[in-house]
Amino acid sequence: MKNNLSSFFAKFLLFGLLLTASCEIRDIEDLQAPSFPNTAEVFIDDFTGDLDYAAFGSSDVSAFQVDREVTFDGSRQSMRFAVPDADSPQGAFCRGYVF
Numbered sequence: 001m002k003n004n005l006s007s008f009f010a011k012f013l014l015f016g017l018l019l020t021a022s023c024e025i026r027d028i029e030d031l032q033a034p035s036f037p038n039t040a041e042v043f044i045d046d047f048t049g050d051l052d053y054a055a056f057g058s059s060d061v062s063a064f065q066v067d068r069e070v071t072f073d074g075s076r077q078s079m080r081f082a083v084p085d086a087d088s089p090q091g092a093f094c095r096g097y098v099f
Contacts, residue, residue, distance in 0.1 A: 051098050052099055056096050059094055062090065063082050063094035064079065064082075067080040082094070
């Protein structure tokens with residue numbers, strides 16, 4: 001028991017020494033300012049029409065559709081997410097990712 005405790009303490013001390021020795025202080029003056037694009041597009045009105053929707057777990061797999069009839073501001077297509085009712089047999093929620 002004493003050997004296990006001393007072995008654990010030695011490993012803990014070695015790990016702490018390595019962690020402390022590997023830290024370095026960065027000089028802030030050496031950092032360069034980031035460059036930003038002139039036309040940043042965070043929210044865009046158009047996207048590719050070949051999007052796929054991958055539903056998570058037991059969520060509704062048909063919740064995502066590409067809609068070409070109801071669009072925003074004259075764009076060609078829009079994303080439509082149909083959030084199901086709480087007692088829907090296809091799934092009571094809509095969760096997934098679009099790729």
